[in-house]
């Protein structure tokens with residue numbers, strides 16, 4: 001029997017591209033409901049947060065701020081979110097299932113990170129760019145979590161954008177903003193979820209001449 005033909009080795013560039021593709025395309029949003037209660041190793045958490053700090057930042061303002069809730073801290077967050085929802089919601093719009101979820105969801109993930117944007121004092125950089133920089137930092141966290149095999153999910157219930165939320169987090173400048181909650185934990189299932197995206201061709205325009 002002759003040996004099967006050898007697969008030609010990938011060159012270094014193709015290997016690097018394959019690694020980038022795998023990380024970017026493997027990243028999935030995995031909700032707290034699909035996490036288990038295994039604790040997050042503080043070294044993993046530190047690696048995730050440190051990579052957030054390497055996001056691009058116009059003017060080097062580094063506007064991302066993170067408030068990390070663990071243990072009973074998550075209960076304080078959950079209680080606050082529930083009471084805020086109650087306060088901000090008119091009786092007609094109030095939904096018991098949303099109210100209940102605001103309490104239960106933060107307790108399903110071992111770590112919940114409140115994401116915030118700290119506005120630059122002199123406002124030289126447009127606000128939208130500061131929000132964009134924070135989004136990049138969250139993406140860095142998400143990619144790092146995925147690389148570690150961890151579950152992560154960015155959640156933005158409307159109340160996160162309120163002044164009350166900002167103040168509760170201790171952000172005294174009214175120009176600062178909470179931009180959501182980032183849930184972090186371990187996936188309960190051994191099957192990593194499949195992602196899906198629509199056709200790319202309609203989202204890009206080439207101008208060549």
Ligand SMILES: Cc1cc2nc3c(=O)[nH]c(=O)nc-3n(C[C@H](O)[C@H](O)[C@H](O)COP(=O)(O)O)c2cc1C
Nearest residue numbers: 027028029030135153154155156157180194195196
């Ligand atoms: C800024 C931002 C806010 C999001 N907020 C929510 C949210 O409030 N609820 C939700 O179900 N998903 C939220 N998501 C996650 C998206 O639902 C998720 O990215 C999308 O379903 C694609 O799945 P994938 O991340 O696994 O590729 C948010 C994503 C981004 C970028």
